[in-house]
Amino acid sequence: MxxxxxxxxxxxxxxxxxxxxxxxxxxxxxxxxxxxxxxxxxxxxxxxxxxxxxxxxxxxxxxxxxxxxxxxxxxxxxxxxxxxxxxAPPPLPSDYELFPGVGYYKFHTASAKGFEDASSKCAMEGGHLAIVNSEAEHQVLQTMFARYPESELKTVWAFVGFHDRKKEGEYVTIFGQPLQSTGFTRWSSPGQPDDYKGGEDCGSVHRNGGLNDAGCGGHIPFFCEYDLSWAEHL
Structure with missing residues (x-):
């Protein structure tokens, strides 16, 4: 009470x-x-x-x-x-990994059926698609990605929590904040983002840790993040 x-x-x-x-x-x-x-x-x-x-x-x-x-x-x-x-904070999932000082993360290596499916799966676990806010967080995703060789995953991309679905080129997080405000905007290569064939409006991360735009319907792995502020109250 x-x-x-x-x-x-x-x-x-x-x-x-x-x-x-x-x-x-x-x-x-x-x-x-x-x-x-x-x-x-x-x-x-x-x-x-x-x-x-x-x-x-x-x-x-x-x-x-x-x-x-x-x-x-x-x-x-x-x-x-x-x-x-x-x-009411959701319970902390037992299969999320804690990176001290950064947060709790889970790498879903089984491909999602698109960006919305990935986002929904994260939410069902009490988390959200990972949003890279710092170099430290970038290193976390890169470290988790490196555990699985490209030959096993069959891809070098994974969904994370940003997109430009409302207006081309204006990238925002899944919470509507400008990507520029997150503290990390390093793209995976000089040619990115490129909106390849006009069909890449959802955010992903390369196994090198850099950001990239990807097709929202892609069947690729994804990173979930558990809000660290929740854990402070558990």
Missing amino acids: SKTFLPSFLMPWLAFLITFQDVSGVDYNKTLSLVVSSRQNQTGHSIAQAVVNTEGDNVPKHWRMNMHQSNSEHQGIQSFQLVTTLV
Whole structure:
């Protein structure tokens, strides 16, 4: 149970029941109840209290709860808004490898059926397609790639988390951030990206660690990354 107190206008008792659903759309047998109530203390201050309860099988043990309040007035009528965000971190997959100071990664050597399939598989594991943010992260992917010879993988490319599907040449991460803001934009060769035959709009990494544009429907391996900030709360 977690509780958060914040000043507000007097509010009646309010409760919500929420059914969980994971990124793949599968319903879980667990619910969350959010109860918001308010009272006025002896000094005349209005206090709102939010209480969260969960029940069911495999209920997450760790939560992030953010609450934001805002007050406004229009034509003499005062309004109060309370926005609550509850996030339950996914469990850390046992088959992700920790590179200290960098993060948790998994190299799926079995080819995905395209960029979206790779992204979905990462999400189902509680991660996301890897986004290279530094030289250290570049070295991680290169190291993992080197464990498997090209003759075994039948390719020198693997999907990672960026694309230019919205506008040709404007590369963004899977979270919509400009690729230039990631801290790593080294391409695999001077000729890349080349949008070969006008059909390469999804991001990949070469076994040399450099970035490349690739066809979104390609059947190639892919790298997943588990958000390191999650692990700090486990």
